[in-house]
Amino acid sequence: MHRAQAVAGFQRAFGYAPTLVAQAPGRVNLIGEHTDYNDGFVMPVAIEFATWSAIAPRPDRRLLVFAGNKSEKLEIHLDSPGTPLQKHWGDYVRGVAVELEKDGFHLRGADLWFAGNVPDGAGVSSSAALEMSVGTALLANSGIPIDRIRLAKAGQRAEHHYAGTKCGIMDQFISANGKAGHALMLDCRSLQFQLLPIPDTLSLVICDTGVKHQLAGGEYNIRRAQCEEGVETLKHVLPEIRALRDVTSAAFETHAHRLPDVVRRRCRHVILENDRVAQFAEALKHHDLPALGKLMAASHNSLRDDYEVSCIELDTMVACARRAPGVVGARMTGGGFGGCTVNLVHTDKAAEFQASVASAYHTATGHHARLFLSAAAPGAGVVV
Helix, strand or coil: CCHHHHHHHHHHHHCCCCCEEEEEEEEEEEECCCCHHHCCEEEEEEEEEEEEEEEEECCCCEEEEEECCCCEEEEEECCECCCCCCCCCHHHHHHHHHHHHHCCCCCCCEEEEEEECCCCCCCCCHHHHHHHHHHHHHHHHCCCCCCHHHHHHHHHHHHHHHHCCCCCCHHHHHHHHCCCCEEEEEECCCCCEEEEECCCCEEEEEEEEEEECCCHHHHHHHHHHHHHHHHHHHCCCCCCCCCHHHCCHHHHHHHHHHCCHHHHHHHHHHHHHHHHHHHHHHHHHCCCHHHHHHHHHHHHHHHHHCCCCCCHHHHHHHHHHHCCCCEEEEEEECCCCEEEEEEEEEHHHHHHHHHHHHHHHHHHHCCCCEEEEECCCCCCEEEC
């Protein structure tokens, strides 16, 4: 999708031209899985699939919203925006608007059109792209300077309070703050971050397994509880810790025997995964491609063996990728039990890599994978 398409979509919906267009991308996480809710470190990348919002001001306090992908309309009155948890795309728009107003931003009414090409159900944050695109458009339409961190927090609160999803901050943060050609290393406690260049000879290939096992939600909550149990036990000998991010690998090795076997393995994954994120950052800085591949492999193996959130389809997809032409590194990404893998691939071999993985995965599982190629993309902003 391009700016001209967003302008044309708005004109079809409202009969006149918008005053501005904003966009915000989806994301994939290169490394740092199940570390976010342990106050740890993650390294997401914004991708080239995005949601676009075209907008023009109204003289009243109404938002007339047209969802281009669904050809559906919705009216929201900013002074009485309606109830949350309606299980409708309007929850995201309403939630962002309400949370921005709660944050002290007085929004103008608007005619608003949005649509996007972020793949639904592929674990690449289509909801965060929608929130950040709409939020950027609403702020710009109101003449309000865009504070990207406050915008990301408002999007997260919209997910919590209006969509009913208790997500971390990573998805909204990278959608708001991504930079073309860069990964973003984020401290999920302080929200401090650094942007790290990805070699322009590498591309991201996202491979969707086409499956999502039903136990994902319940198992996610169990993993969180096991991490919390580990922290409470380790506090007896490490009273200064608040979360697993505060436990060094050396301290863990000294005191791991105090933990039950399953809890010990869950904690080991999180603690060593935080180390891997830091090591990955150093490898990126030095263009050490073999190190990147080893760290991605170690991350996947840890998620499979210690955290036990992989599945046969994810393991098969990673195995197919590791044998494919041009691969630098491959691992599962996201919560697990299905969903996607993320792969760093030499750009000049990307087409060959995709064909090889798609064929091998279908032969092994009978499933048809969806594969998406992307460079690291810019974050949310107004498109001139």
